[in-house]
Amino acid sequence: MGKTFLLRLLLLIACMDPRAEVHAYDLKGTGDLSTVGRVAHRYRAGEEEDDIAYALADLRELRAELRRRAKVIRELPKDLCPESKVTSALADMRKLGLHPIIVGVDECQKWFEHPTHGGEFEEHCTDLVKRGPALGMTLLLATQRPDSKSLPTGISANATLRWCLKVMGQIENDMVLGTGSYKRGIRANLLAWADKGIAWFVGEGSDARVVRSVYLDAVTADALALKLYELRKAAGRLTGHALGEEPEAGTATSYDLLADLLTAIPAGTSKTWSEDIVARLAELRPDVYGEWGPEQLAAAVKPYGIRTVQVWGTTEDGKGANRRGVRRADVLAAIDRRDARSAKTYVHLTIFKDLHEYVEPFGVAVGGDSLKR
Known part of the structure; x- marks a missing residue:
């Protein structure tokens, strides 16, 4: 609040x-x-x-x-x-x-x-x-x-x-202030409606x-x-x-990390060392990936549900080594998940639009979460 x-x-x-x-x-x-x-x-x-x-x-x-x-x-x-x-x-x-x-x-x-x-x-x-x-x-x-x-x-x-103004319950309270805050007596849900601008701060x-x-x-x-x-x-x-200096939307380099990863891990390759991936990414888009190392790659792919794994490979001098890397299958799965979410959102919006057109002549209001009787 x-x-x-x-x-x-x-x-x-x-x-x-x-x-x-x-x-x-x-x-x-x-x-x-x-x-x-x-x-x-x-x-x-x-x-x-x-x-x-x-x-x-x-x-x-x-x-x-x-x-x-x-x-x-x-x-x-x-x-x-x-x-x-x-x-x-x-x-x-x-x-x-x-x-x-x-x-x-x-x-x-x-x-x-x-x-x-x-x-x-x-x-x-x-x-x-x-x-x-x-x-x-x-x-x-x-x-x-x-x-x-x-x-x-x-x-x-x-x-x-963290600031937590009035919230409705214990779960929301602990989401903001940290697990166990409610049990320790830190309870923003006890703030009154008149307590506008008052918050618990940690x-x-x-x-x-x-x-x-x-x-x-x-x-x-x-x-x-x-x-x-x-x-x-x-x-x-x-x-x-x-x-009044407004950059045009999208003037910065546009890139799709998942698509770029598929380029860095070419078809026919099941998994690739992280150090090789960042080198190929840097060649592909030096302005975006030029300073990346294996650590930056691991952090960047994590939000997509991809984790680096142990990959056995051969160094330039012919010696075998086990290093962190990325599986191509994991990248493809992440793309599928993203596309599925996008399609689901489109379907929901289409259904909402159609439903609104059908019921509006009868004076029925369609809300963001429900159909009101």
Whole structure:
């Protein structure tokens, strides 16, 4: 209850730091984050195919930025970066390009449940949530019920800061705050309907605590965004969407990892070493896979239900060796699962459309989940 207001507040707080680059996605499509869009580097409202293409292009760019930042950090002198992570002092050095990047997504389940691109969204967000914090990149995800479909476990398990506003039951409570929270007395379901903006918060310090967010209605939020726009403009910190510079949806390199894997594991080959796969992928699309190693491959295929296995092979000098690799059959099975999900979604939408046309003349309303008598 109130997650969109809280997400908008967190994004506006991020906008108050003129260094911060904000990416805001309103997958509900109602424009609730439009005030943030005034100063955001990337902003989109909706879940149509062009919106999905826009978001994927942005996430691919962010993954590339993640790799660039890792290289910058790796090459910095230890006296400037002793802990191998971005600090506020390093973020102040504009030439390094290590400014804070904050990505906020409302109704994030729309990404992860997408019948075609859900796996890629999961792949990108898993990498960002795991490696992003040390590199000055933060991912904020909001959803009503973070089960394994709405918020994949590889992402939720690495979500260190969690806010839980009022929820209806124990299960939802523990989904957000962690298993066993309800038994320990951390119970967001006991919040009253009047407790708008009040949440249980975990992740900072050893104990969970109740916090209250600041209430900003749409008019106040928009006035604040206008002020922030002027301050950023004066500081020369407006970029991307805030300057009216909109990349065309899908301008980033479009690729299908599963299809590329079939190229890297050619027909007639049952399984291939991971190191050989990433080498072939790098030749195929150097801008996408150029810096991948076996570890990145293993993380990228996991969201599709593919796991690396032991593969016996022969090295260049003729010696036998057992190394991690991928089975072609597993890639084909993952493609079949994806295609089946896509077909199922199409069938459901078609049935819903036909049902609506049949019953509408009789004054019967068709809801998102049921047919009302």
